Amino acid sequence: MNTKRKGLILKVSIPALIIGSCVGVEYFFTTKAQGISEKPIIMVQDSLNIPNNNPLQIINKQEYKNIPGLYEVYGFSENDEVILSIGMTKDELKKKYKDFKLDKMPNEKIDNFYKDQYGNLYKLNLNTMEKTILKDNNEYINNNTVKAEISPRGKNIAYLLNGKSKIYNLKTDEIKSCGISHNDNWTDGVWSKDGNFIINFAGSGLEIYNIKANKGEIININKEGFYISIIPGFFSEDGKEIYFIGEEKGNKGDERRQGIYKINVVSKKIDSIMLLPYVDRTKKDFIENCIPSAQYEILNNGKSILLQAIVNGEDGTYMYDVENKKFNRVIFHMKSKEGGFSSPCYVSPDRTKVVYVNRAKENGKECWNLYAARINENNFTNRICLAKDIDLGGRVPNWVHWSHDGKKIMFYKADTKFEDRVAYSNINIINVITIK
Numbered sequence: 001m002n003t004k005r006k007g008l009i010l011k012v013s014i015p016a017l018i019i020g021s022c023v024g025v026e027y028f029f030t031t032k033a034q035g036i037s038e039k040p041i042i043m044v045q046d047s048l049n050i051p052n053n054n055p056l057q058i059i060n061k062q063e064y065k066n067i068p069g070l071y072e073v074y075g076f077s078e079n080d081e082v083i084l085s086i087g088m089t090k091d092e093l094k095k096k097y098k099d100f101k102l103d104k105m106p107n108e109k110i111d112n113f114y115k116d117q118y119g120n121l122y123k124l125n126l127n128t129m130e131k132t133i134l135k136d137n138n139e140y141i142n143n144n145t146v147k148a149e150i151s152p153r154g155k156n157i158a159y160l161l162n163g164k165s166k167i168y169n170l171k172t173d174e175i176k177s178c179g180i181s182h183n184d185n186w187t188d189g190v191w192s193k194d195g196n197f198i199i200n201f202a203g204s205g206l207e208i209y210n211i212k213a214n215k216g217e218i219i220n221i222n223k224e225g226f227y228i229s230i231i232p233g234f235f236s237e238d239g240k241e242i243y244f245i246g247e248e249k250g251n252k253g254d255e256r257r258q259g260i261y262k263i264n265v266v267s268k269k270i271d272s273i274m275l276l277p278y279v280d281r282t283k284k285d286f287i288e289n290c291i292p293s294a295q296y297e298i299l300n301n302g303k304s305i306l307l308q309a310i311v312n313g314e315d316g317t318y319m320y321d322v323e324n325k326k327f328n329r330v331i332f333h334m335k336s337k338e339g340g341f342s343s344p345c346y347v348s349p350d351r352t353k354v355v356y357v358n359r360a361k362e363n364g365k366e367c368w369n370l371y372a373a374r375i376n377e378n379n380f381t382n383r384i385c386l387a388k389d390i391d392l393g394g395r396v397p398n399w400v401h402w403s404h405d406g407k408k409i410m411f412y413k414a415d416t417k418f419e420d421r422v423a424y425s426n427i428n429i430i431n432v433i434t435i436k
Helices: 003-007 090-096 107-118
Strands: 041-043 058-063 070-078 081-086 120-125 131-133 146-148 156-161 164-169 175-177 197-202 205-210 215-220 226-228 241-249 256-264 270-275 296-299 304-311 314-321 326-331 345-347 353-362 365-376 379-387 408-414 417-419 422-424 428-435
Touching (some): 070 107, 070 428, 146 197, 241 296, 296 345, 304 326, 326 379, 379 428
Antiparallel strands (some): 058 428, 164 175, 205 215, 241 256, 256 270, 296 304, 304 314, 314 326, 345 353, 353 365, 365 379, 408 428
16 A cells, blocks of 8 residues: 555545645755745735626535445546445444554554555446446456546546556546556656646656557656655646646755746746745744645636645635736635635636635534635636535545536535544535536
8 A cells, every 4th residue: 555545544534624834745846946026915806896797506406315435536427427436334344343453453454444445446327326346357446546536528547456557448448558657656646637648746757648659758857956746736738838836945044935837848948937935944933935735726828826825924725827926815714713724626627617615604613615606817706605514525636526517516525533543434425516
């Protein structure tokens, strides 16, 4: 079992979004770049006053029956078919592992426990609730072997089996091996938006794999004073240019700064797209500037970046105006007793809408609500609340999924509880909301 997944205590609960210091969140990376202000401009606009004649509307809500053992929802393969993993229920795990204690079990037994709870991949027909398990010859495809999740338009899913990287075509059930084999430490890959490339961290740089040509290329990026993240923070439209999160070291003391960079795959030229001010975290009075999440979106033909960031000590969700070098706060956060927090965003296939999670107060208590909005240049408009006081199941990247036509929003609710540092949920209910 790879170390990244072993470090994950099964399901990630929403409170894990609370942000602390960014030190250690990702390895520091670097290249020299010019022209960034040490005092970034943060724009605050009331998006409710921005005219929009096309308001969002909820036209249907569908709640499906409980799915015992549901661990992860990977997304839509068709508009009425989803890919998910189903493992053992809490009772089944308790029966098989009677004396389960994480700190007392041998590694092999812990690996088997996780494999049983993560479960295997299935196709689920939402109309009939019929489940079909995915197989590679006579072997099931376990959740903890998935290396690049569902590609755009729900065509492929990449996984590792017996030391070989493979791609499962969800439309035809055909399986093919990737051109490069990987070991268990291969981290999660990211699909290009056209679904033809997988981008992945590799050694001192990145690897880009061409699905059609069945060919991979390693691009070295790290050099003295410049590093790339070991957590996948990649974005690409068509494999020609790749965005990544990096960090560069300054000339004074231990100062460093993070940013988003772009590399041309052919020329290998690297451009800085967004840079934060330098921070020397060895000083007691430093002001935090960092990117605590590897999830971001390049929008408006490269003119905007939607990201989670701490800018001059202010954590939040921003739309960065690349041309004017300004941060526009698009989600306003309440003061939480838990401290600062992040609001993961999920952008629709046509890049015109977004779903996000935000902290709120309902019936006198703090909770998490789910919202949708339109993307209007560097703002969110026409916000509507989709669900209140929810506990979302699965890992953060898979909390919310859009259907390929951009009309349906899927998430699943779970009554997650922890025992001996392990998360269990007896109730796992898929919800689909249709909007227009």
